[in-house]
Amino acid sequence: MSLLNVLSKSLWRQTSSPFINRAASIIYSKQPKSTFTLEREIPDFVVGTLETVVGTQNISTSLPVREQHGRDESHHVCTPPDVVVWPESTEQVSQVAKVCYDNNIPMIPFGTGTGLEGGAVGYKGGVTIDLTKMDEIVELNVDDFDVTVQPGVTRETLNNYIKDQGLWFPIDPGAHASVCGMCATSASGTNAVRYGTMRENVMNLEVVLADGSILHTAGPGKRSRKTSAGYNLTNLFVGSEGTLGIITQATVRLYGIPESMMSAVCSFETVKSAVDTVMQMMQCGIPMARIEFLDDVMIDACNRFSNLSHKVSPTLFLEFHGAQDAIKAQVELVEELAQMNGGSDFHWAEKQEDRNKLWKARHNCWYATLALRPGTKGYATDVCVPISKLPEIIVATKEDILKSSIVGTIVGHVGDGNFHCFITVDPDNPEELPVIKEVAERMARRAIAVGGTCTGEHGIGLGKRDLLVKEVGDGAMTVMKQLKNTLDPKGLMNPGKVFK
DSSP states (O other): OOHHHHHHHHGGGSOSOHHHHHHHHHHHHHSOOOOOOOOOOOOHHHHHHHHHHHOGGGEEOOHHHHHHTTOOSSSSOOOOOSEEEOOOSHHHHHHHHHHHHHTTOOEEEESSSOOSSSTTOOBTBOEEEEOTTOOOEEEEETTTTEEEEOTTOBHHHHHHHHGGGTEEOOOOOSSOOBHHHHHHHTOOOTTHHHHOOHHHHEEEEEEEOTTSOEEETTOTTOOOSOOOSSOOHHHHHTTOTTSSOEEEEEEEEOEEOOSEEEEEEEEOSSHHHHHHHHHHHHHTTOOEEEEEEEOHHHHHHHHHHHTOOOOSSOEEEEEEEEOHHHHHHHHHHHHHHHHHTTOEEEEEEOSHHHHHHHHHHHHTHHHHHHHTSTTOEEEEEEEEOOGGGHHHHHHHHHHHHHHTTOOEEEEEEGGGTEEEEEEEEOTTOTTHHHHHHHHHHHHHHHHHHTTOBSOSSSOOTTTTHHHHHHHHHHHHHHHHHHHHHHHOTTOOBSTTSSOO
16 A cells, blocks of 8 residues: 555544644654555554544544654664554553454554664554553552552653652653653663662552453552562563553652762773772662763763763762761762772762752763764663673773774663663664664673673663573573463564564
8 A cells, every 4th residue: 555545544534633743743754754664554443443442532543643653762763553542541541452452453552752672663563552641640658658650650740749748759761751661661770779670669560461451460459568479470561561561550669858969970090990989889888879980982972062071081970869967978988989999080069950960961961972973863772781790891892882983972870780882873874774783782792791681771672682582591582472472362562572
């Protein structure tokens, strides 16, 4: 079927929301156009049934809307779904799933679209289930330090809602991500060294399975802070990337806002001296909240992009949380350890505006990297290794980038051995992307070889399916596929992701 025919047949079925259509058109006009050709069309009676379920205003087959939902923040080519729906309740998600299951139509959950491994791409067409209209904070238990949210609630929205109660949700992947989307990818971020990842902070999930049945992984309404009852179904779905079910509600842990916070920057002559300092901090039992590493190229990019003046060398960004007197003692000890390893150019920030400026620069690393080559796109990848292996892996990756004549930066959550490589890609140079993919694969294979993982945060998605096999082996892959076949026997849940 030609694209013209698809467009002409879809005009009458566009969503009735002018805002959504206008926003989608703006986004579509600024993004690279997909070369994807629709090879299938969902029957009109199925579209009509879906429209009955979610309402005329909550369904669209317009090309701009489908294109908007056929991409995330990754380099993967846009492949749009056939239909996009916006359910407004778990019951509607369940009914949509039943319709798709009965008609053998793929389902792709969609949150904020901030993923980095193609997890939201409509790889095999089907129905994208956009969950952003389910945006209620269902239950806040201040005394118990937990909250239950729907999938449209982002971490920023949640923190703005609970801050007046003296609480916060510290998992911070650096993107405007939804909490349930963070569950689906097992996100973490800069605070993981102190507060853990999503795996340690999810207490219960409500999940719609492929056939439309609804599962509560820890039991309906359960929110105990620990359990040894039965299999850990909650963590089965954390990191499942939408391939086992659609997360429609999450109960997560909250924390008290620290009495005091202090941030610091320290430069080092070598990668090894910076990482050695981190290992010594942890050996001394210093309860660090954030320990971020930026290589010399990344610091140079941040200086230019955020108008900073840090020394261009391997650098640690640090943050301390706790009582003011305790923090001061920790700061003094860390400064002493850093100086023993050749650290210099200390800059401390206690005022909130100074800390915000520092961490905004850190969170803008992606855009700072792209600014090194205006007009380019970005390719992001990450690995995680035992902390002691970080220096050799980072140095080997930097050497590989230089030998390959590409522009890339390295930034890492070194407190837990996780680091990212951001590489610029010239969209007009078809020879560049294959070289970058080879560099990224070598980086992942080096990590696996020293006892690490091919991804600490981004997930498998489309780009790391072969690496997953290399990492976990045939035995683990067999069990994973058996679990997948049990929960999704028709292979309709986000097909093509995690497994080929």
